[in-house]
Amino acid sequence: MHKPLALTLACALVLAGCGGWQQSRINPSNWFGGSEPAETAAAANSNPLLPQDSNARGIFARPEPKDNTVLVTRVSELRIERTASGAIIHATAIAGRQGAYDVELRPAETPEDGVLAYDFRVVYPEFQTGTGSEFSRTLHAARTVSYQDLEGIRTVRVNAAQNAEESRRR
Structure with a gap:
């Protein structure tokens, strides 16, 4: 019974001597001062639901695919149709x-x-293909354009390797 009482008294004495620990430099919670509010620069057009574009890529990310596209040989027709929200640009090429x-x-x-x-x-395919008739080489592409994109535009041009087709506003 004498040992637990002596141990309890010794612990109480040591604990009473630690009253200055809170303001001591040895205490890690005192190494930095208290926090204060700071101003942050608001990012322009930032949406917290969308990831920000960055050049950082993860270790498991696939490499950027190389661009194998080439200009088509010749544009044969360009047609622009009005829609309720802008226009549709139709192009035909050979x-x-x-x-x-x-x-x-x-x-x-x-x-x-x-x-x-x-x-x-x-x-084009990596392997050689035949030339064939002009009908079999005809390609069609279309793109929608809004009124905001058309604001200040007087001419629409579609480029090819050998020529270009243009359509002007009336």
């Missing part, structure tokens, strides 16, 4: 050989003032 796929009207890299330019791009 490929250099059969088998072209993944057809798209991609915005041109060198925009001009008042001109909405698109490149008619396709992907």
Whole structure:
């Protein structure tokens, strides 16, 4: 009975001596001062539900696919139809050989003032294919454009490797 009483008294004495521990430099919770509110710069057009674009890629991310598209040989027709929300740009082209796929009207890299330019791009198979008739090499592509995109645009152009077709506003 004498040992537990002596141990309890010793612990109480040590605990009473630790009253200055809270303000001591040895206490890790005192190494930094208290927190204060700070101003943050608001990111422009940030949506917390969408991930931010960054160049950082994870270790399991696939490499960026290389662009195998080329300009189609020749654009044969360009037609623009009005819609309730803007317009639809229809383009018809003739490929250099059969088998072209993944057809798209991609915005041109060198925009001009008042001109909405698109490149008619396709992907050809890796193996050689025949030329065939012009009908069998005909390709069609379309793209929708809103009224906001058409604001200030006077000419729509579709580029190919050998030519380009244009349509002007009346």
